[in-house]
Amino acid sequence: MLNFHPKLAGLMTALSDPTRLAIVEKLSLTPLSVSEIAAPFDMSLAAIVQHIQVLEKAGAVRTFKQGRTRRCIIDTAGMAVLKNWLTDRERFWQGQFDNLEAILDAEAPKSIEERDT
Amino acid sequence: MLNFHPKLAGLMTALSDPTRLAIVEKLSLTPLSVSEIAAPFDMSLAAIVQHIQVLEKAGAVRTFKQGRTRRCIIDTAGMAVLKNWLTDRERFWQGQFDNLEAILDAEAPKSIEERDT
DNA sequence: AAATTAGTTAAGTCATCGCTTGACTATTTG
């Protein structure tokens, strides 16, 4: 029965924070040191270090020390876990949507928020 | 400068919980009612309802009431936000990896855990 | 060698999250 990679939830958690997502965005353009990453954020360097540690443990980022600075880059292999999960599931979703489109239109679906009366 | 969709962080948060990820897995196979989703979990129905609400607000799941039961299906449009973000960024990552592969091999990168001495 | 730079760790604080229980609202079914 359809099962997800043990690292997937951790990856999602790592990417669920806006600051960490912004870090991944920056690293998408180019590798950066810890302080280069920290510069634009209104936050202590220590906080950024912690975010990078979360990203690294999750498999979103790889780092390596060069002298006293630490270079950070995207962990493409780690990110592939997310990509693979998505592409694998997408196949199922498409099939379902074809079957259910008619029903959804007929029933005029409402979100839980704008409650059904 | 490379920016992410406003719903992305929320989507990641929704998918960061193992229970919610498991719910998405189940719904990947077939649409289900709230109690059908809840059945295999060792958790109150109320807890599952809360999880489904999180997934729906995030755009991971759509629901609609049929009588006294609520049908849940994957929100393929919402999930596309995640997919698109990933595929857009992947392009950048690949290029970087090509440039950095040599440096990484030479420097023998270490994780923050197994600390550099 | 002393001062600066880059990063790391630890401890503590405050907010949010995941869950529970209990009361309550619809919708079916007997």
Add this chain to the structure above:
DNA sequence: CAAATAGTCAAGCGATGACTTAACTAATTT
């Protein structure tokens, strides 16, 4: 109509998360 079914909401509780500051290490510069 009464009882069961399916789901919802609210309050509360313990655990986790996102910071902070302060003290510290290691590499570079001067």
